Amino acid sequence: MRKIWKECPCCNQRYQKELRVDLATAFVSYVEGQHPDDQGMLVTALNEKLMSLERMAKKNRCTPQTRQEARDTANKMLSTFEQMKNEEDPLPNRVQHIEPKVYGCLGRIALEEGTKDSLKEALSHYEKSRDLCLVLGLTNEVALAEYNISVAKEECEGVSSMSIEKKVEQLQEVYDMRLKKHGEGSTSTLNAGLCLTRDLIKADRLVEAESLLLYLATVSKQVHGSDHSMTEKIHSEQRRLSRKCKSHSDKQQGNV
Numbered sequence: 054m055r056k057i058w059k060e061c062p063c064c065n066q067r068y069q070k071e072l073r074v075d076l077a078t079a080f081v082s083y084v085e086g087q088h089p090d091d092q093g094m095l096v097t098a099l100n101e102k103l104m105s106l107e108r109m110a111k112k113n114r115c116t117p118q119t120r121q122e123a124r125d126t127a128n129k130m131l132s133t134f135e136q137m138k139n140e141e142d143p144l145p146n147r148v149q150h151i152e153p154k155v156y157g158c159l160g161r162i163a164l165e166e167g168t169k170d171s172l173k174e175a176l177s178h179y180e181k182s183r184d185l186c187l188v189l190g191l192t193n194e195v196a197l198a199e200y201n202i203s204v205a206k207e208e209c210e211g212v213s214s215m216s217i218e219k220k221v222e223q224l225q226e227v228y229d230m231r232l233k234k235h236g237e238g239s240t241s242t243l244n245a246g247l248c249l250t251r252d253l254i255k256a257d258r259l260v261e262a263e264s265l266l267l268y269l270a271t272v273s274k275q276v277h278g279s280d281h282s283m284t285e286k287i288h289s290e291q292r293r294l295s296r297k298c299k300s301h302s303d304k305q306q307g308n309v
Contacts (some may be wrong), residue, residue: 058083059101067240069282074109077102092137093148099130100151107158108282120162127159153185153194160201164208176205193230196223219254224249238276243283245270250290259298266291 058080060067068076080098106123109184137144160178163171183198185191200223203215211306215223228249231242246269253262253295273284 058098066281073105077105092133092140096130096133096137096148096151099126099133100155100200102126103130103155103158104217107162120166123162123209124159125160127155130155149189150191153182153189153191153198156182156185157198157201159204164205167208169209172205172209176202176209179205193227193234196226197232200224216265217252221249221252221256221258224252235253237272240277240283243273243287247287247290250294254294254297258295262294263291263298266294 058076059073067073070149081095081102084091084094084098090262103123103126106119106126109119109123130151134144134148136154137148140248156178160182163175163178174251179201182196183202186194186198200215200220203220207215213262226244228242228245231239231245235242237243249267250262253259253265268288270284272289273281273287277283
C-alpha cells in the first residue's frame with residue numbers, strides 16, 4: 054500500500070520535490086487517522102516524509118521551516134522507536150535498521166545549516182548513527198558513518214581527521230556496497246557515486262571523476278530521465294568538473 058504514496062502508477066518513478074513532500078505528509082495523516090495503533094506503518098510513513106524533506110533541505114532551496122519540519126519528523130520517529138522498544142522485544146529488523154539512518158539524516162540537516170552549534174549537533178548525530186550500526190552489525194553502513202564523522206569534525210575543528218585519499222577509499226566502499234545491494238540505477242547508489250566523484254575531484258583524480266560522472270549520467274538518464282533531479286545534479290557536477298579541468302589546463306599552459 055505504501056507504494057501508492059511514493060511512486061507514479063504510470064511510470065513507476067518516485068515522486069519528486071514538493072509533490073513528494075505533500076504526498077508523504079498525506080501518507081502520515083492517513084496512517085494516523087486510519088491506523089492509529091500501527092506504529093510500524095507510522096514509522097514507514099514518517100521515514101518517507103523525512104527522506105522527502107531532507108532532499109528539500111538543501112542550501113539552494115531550503116527554508117528554515119523545511120529544515121525544522123525535517124527535524125520535527127525525525128524526532129517524532131525517534132520518539133516512536135522508544136515507544137516500540139517498550140512494547141516490542143525485539144523490534145523488527147526493518148525498524149531497527151531505520152533508526153541509525155534517522156540519526157544520519159539529522160546529521161546531514163545540521164551540517165547543511167552550517168552554524169557552530171549545528172556542526173557540533175551533526176557530529177553527535179553521526180556518532181550515534183555509527184554506534185547503532187555497530188550494535189546492529191550493519192558493517193556496510195559503518196564506513197559511511199565514519200566518513201560523515203570525519204567531515205563533521207573537519208567542519209567543527211577546521212582540521213581534517215582523515216586524508217582525502219582515505220575519504221575516497223571509504224566512499225568507494227560505500228558506493229560499491231550500494232551498487233551491489235541496490236543496483237546501478239538506484240538513487241541511493243547514484244548519490245553515493247556522486248559523493249565519490251566530488252572527493253575524487255578534491256584529490257585531483259580528475260580523469261577518474263570524469264569517467265565516473267559520465268557513467269552516472271548515462272545510467273540516471275536511462276533509468277530516471279533527463280529531467281529527474283538526480284540527473285540534473287549529476288549534470289551540474291559535470292559542468293563544475295569541466296570548469297575545474299579548464300582552469301587546471303590553463304594553469305599548466307601558463308607554466309610552460
